[in-house]
Amino acid sequence: MMIPPPALATLQWILGPDRLCRDVSLAPFTTFKLGGAADWYADVRTADELAAVTRTAREHHLPFFLLGTGANVIVGDHGYRGLVIHNRARDLRLDQENHRLWAESGAVVYPDLIERAVAAGLSGLEHYVGIPSTVGGALWQNLHFLSPPPERERTMFLEEVVHSADILTEEGERKTVGIEYFDFGYDYSILHDRDDVVLAATFQLSSERSRARMREIMDANLQWRAERHPPLDTEPSVGSIFKKIEGIGAGRLIDECGLKGMRIGGAMITHRHANIFVNVDEAQTADVCALIELARDTVERETGYRLETEIDFIGEFAPPTDAAPTKVLKDPDLVTAAERAKAS
Numbered sequence: 001m002m003i004p005p006p007a008l009a010t011l012q013w014i015l016g017p018d019r020l021c022r023d024v025s026l027a028p029f030t031t032f033k034l035g036g037a038a039d040w041y042a043d044v045r046t047a048d049e050l051a052a053v054t055r056t057a058r059e060h061h062l063p064f065f066l067l068g069t070g071a072n073v074i075v076g077d078h079g080y081r082g083l084v085i086h087n088r089a090r091d092l093r094l095d096q097e098n099h100r101l102w103a104e105s106g107a108v109v110y111p112d113l114i115e116r117a118v119a120a121g122l123s124g125l126e127h128y129v130g131i132p133s134t135v136g137g138a139l140w141q142n143l144h145f146l147s148p149p150p151e152r153e154r155t156m157f158l159e160e161v162v163h164s165a166d167i168l169t170e171e172g173e174r175k176t177v178g179i180e181y182f183d184f185g186y187d188y189s190i191l192h193d194r195d196d197v198v199l200a201a202t203f204q205l206s207s208e209r210s211r212a213r214m215r216e217i218m219d220a221n222l223q224w225r226a227e228r229h230p231p232l233d234t235e236p237s238v239g240s241i242f243k244k245i246e247g248i249g250a251g252r253l254i255d256e257c258g259l260k261g262m263r264i265g266g267a268m269i270t271h272r273h274a275n276i277f278v279n280v281d282e283a284q285t286a287d288v289c290a291l292i293e294l295a296r297d298t299v300e301r302e303t304g305y306r307l308e309t310e311i312d313f314i315g316e317f318a319p320p321t322d323a324a325p326t327k328v329l330k331d332p333d334l335v336t337a338a339e340r341a342k343a344s
C-alpha cells in the first residue's frame with residue numbers, strides 16, 4: 001500500500017523519523033510468532049500519539065489495524081496491506097485516595113498494571129496474572145479468568161473493575177465513557193462492533209485484601225497456568241483457538257476425537273490442552289489454518305458440533321497447507337493437568 005505524501009508527512013511529524021517503518025515482520029509482535037509483514041508499521045508510545053495516528057489514518061482512508069501484545073490475533077503469511085499501529089503507550093497513574101489506577105491502553109496487564117496495583121495494596125486485577133494482554137486488548141475481550149482458589153467457583157471478568165475509559169470514537173470524538181458504554185459480555189465488548197479506539201482506562205480497585213493474599217492468588221494462578229498451558233517462550237501459541245461451547249468445552253471435543261499431538265508443518269495441537277495449537281518449528285500461518293480445518297471437520301463429523309474460532313485473523317492468507325497430518329506422541333516426561341488430577 002502506498003501512503004499519499006501528505007499523510008506520510010503528518011505521520012512522520014507525529015512519530016519522528018524512526019517510528020514509522022516499511023515492511024515490518026509482524027511475527028515477533030504476536031505471541032504465536034508467525035505471519036507476514038505489514039506494509040507500514042507505526043510504533044506509538046503515548047495515548048496522544050495513538051489518537052493522532054489513528055485520526056490521520058482515518059482522514060486519508062488508510063487501512064489500519066491496532067495491535068496490542070498480539071495474543072489474540074493470527075496474521076496471514078502474505079502480511080497486511082496497510083498500517084499496523086503498535087500500541088506501546090504504557091503510562092500509569094495511581095490515585096491512592098480513591099483506589100483507582102489509570103493506565104494508557106498499551107500498558108500490559110501483567111506485570112505493569114498488576115505489580116503497580118499490588119505494590120500499592122490495591123486488589124482486583126491480580127486474578128489476571130500471566131495472561132498476555134494490553135489494557136486495550138483486555139477491554140476489547142473483557143478479559144476473564146476463574147475466581148480465586150480453593151473454590152474457583154465462577155468466572156471473573158475485567159468489567160468488574162473497569163471504572164471508565166478515554167476513547168476515540170469511530171466518529172472521531174475523544175471522550176470519557178463509563179462502563180455501560182462497553183456492553184460487556186463473555187469474550188465481548190462493543191469494540192467488536194465499533195471502530196472505537198481505547199486510549200486509556202481507569203480501574204476501580206479495593207483495599208480490602210491483604211498484599212499477602214494477593215500474592216497467594218497470583219502464585220496459585222500462575223501455577224494453574226503452568227500446569228495447563230504451553231509456556232509462551234518455548235511453545236508460542238495464541239491461547240484457545242475455538243470458542244467455548246457451554247457445558248461441553250471445545251478442547252474436550254477435540255481431545256475425544258484423538259487429535260492431541262496432530263501436526264501439520266510446524267504447527268501442532270499440544271498434548272497439554274487440545275484447544276491450544278503451538279508453533280513447534282517455524283510454523284507458517286497456512287499450517288495453523290490447515291490444523292484448524294482438520295479439527296473443525298473432524299469434530300463436526302464425529303460429534304455434530306461445529307467449532308468456531310475466537311481469534312482475530314488479519315491480513316492476507318495463503319491457502320492452508322495440504323500436507324497430510326502426522327501424529328506426534330506425547331513426551332513421556334510431560335504430565336498433563338488431566339493426568340495430574342487422575343493421580344491425586
Ligand SMILES: Cc1cc2nc3c(=O)[nH]c(=O)nc-3n(C[C@H](O)[C@H](O)[C@H](O)COP(=O)(O)OP(=O)(O)OC[C@H]3O[C@@H](n4cnc5c(N)ncnc54)[C@H](O)[C@@H]3O)c2cc1C
Pocket residue numbers: 031065066067068069070071072073087105106131132133134135136137138139140141142143144145191196197198199229232237238239240312
Ligand atoms: C497463552 C495465552 C493465554 C490466554 N489466556 C486467556 C485467559 O485466561 N482469559 C482471557 O480472557 N484471554 C486469554 N487469552 C487471550 C488474550 O490474552 C486476550 O484476548 C488479550 O486480551 C489480548 O490482548 P492484546 O493486547 O494481545 O490484543 P491483540 O491480540 O493485540 O488484539 C486483539 C483485538 O483487540 C483490539 N485492540 C487492541 N487494543 C485496542 C485498543 N486500544 N482499542 C480498541 N481495540 C483494541 C485489536 O485491534 C484486536 O482486534 C490468552 C492468550 C494466550 C496467548
